Amino acid sequence: MKNEKKIIIFTGLSISHEEASKILDADYRDPVRREDILKAIEDSPDVIGIIDGVFHQYPAVGHKEIIKAIEKGIIVIGGGSMGALRASELDNLGMIGIGYVYEEYAKGNIDSDDDVAVVFDPSTKEALSEALVNVNYKLKEAVKKGILNINEKNELEVIAKSIYYPNRTYTRILKESNLDDSKKDKLRDFLVNTMNIKKQDSIALLQYIKNLK
The missing domain is CATH 3.40.50 (Rossmann fold)
Structure with a gap:
């Protein structure tokens, strides 16, 4: 209507x-x-x-x-x-x-x-980087799901904040993190498939x- x-x-x-x-x-x-x-x-x-x-x-x-x-x-x-x-x-x-x-x-x-x-x-209006507010929100959700612990979340938030916004992507953030590869893969899937x-x-x-x- x-x-x-x-x-x-x-x-x-x-x-x-x-x-x-x-x-x-x-x-x-x-x-x-x-x-x-x-x-x-x-x-x-x-x-x-x-x-x-x-x-x-x-x-x-x-x-x-x-x-x-x-x-x-x-x-x-x-x-x-x-x-x-x-x-x-x-x-x-x-x-x-x-x-x-x-x-x-x-x-x-x-x-x-x-x-x-x-x-x-x-x-196309396609976003080529990720907003910090989305990153932080999803990282909090990842802790709730047991994918990350608080220290890992905090480390990733610091990394995300340090990246100039045009270059801020999940790939870049994960590349600079100290997470092991299996956790990176699990977190990447979660980040990509969770609505921002x-x-x-x-x-x-x-x-x-x-x-x-």
């Missing part, structure tokens, strides 16, 4: 437009950059959802343009990636934050754009908007 609200969603990395459209009928646009919210305001949406955004390739989405949208009565919701960061900074001004990544920013457990930043193929938290948060954001009255 077509949603009666006019909804604009900025994503493409954490979740593809095709997959997102199966959850929520909306106007899907590429990861947000500076002034994209101002352009979106001109289309008079009821809701703007910010999931993905650019960080270093172009100027990032500005706080003032998000505030302007809120002041115009547009519901602005963020989660997953850039949206989570901006929501943690603007939730006291009316922006709504959704999901684990937003909560991590809001609690101060993470505090920089590097935690969610990735590089991607501009034509940015995508989980993206789905939660879309479902939240879908349920808005």
Whole structure:
């Protein structure tokens, strides 16, 4: 059923437009950059959802343009990636934050754009590196599953943090670790086959908007 609200969603990395459209009928646009919210305001949406955004390739989405949208009565919701960061900074001004990544920013457990930043193929939107927040989330899950112990998790987190974000991949992290080969293989399978938290948060954001009255 077509949603009666006019909804604009900025994503493409954490979740593809095709997959997102199966959850929520909306106007899907590429990861947000500076002034994209101002352009979106001109289309008079009821809701703007910010999931993905650019960080270093172009100027990032500005706080003032998000505030302007809120002041115009547009519901602005963020989660997953850039949206989570901006929501943690603007939730006291009316922006709504959704999901684990937003909560991590809001609690101060993470505090920089590097935690969610990735590089991607501009034509396919395929991520070519892994976000630190995903790495850390999956490593915690690996401990719960008994694949890693706490010391191993901590070592891997330090390695991941030390790698510049465009080069941060699971292959690189495991290569620099002291884990034995059998544990590396088991962990690699787990990491590859576990849905990343940015995508989980993206789905939660879309479902939240879908349920808005």
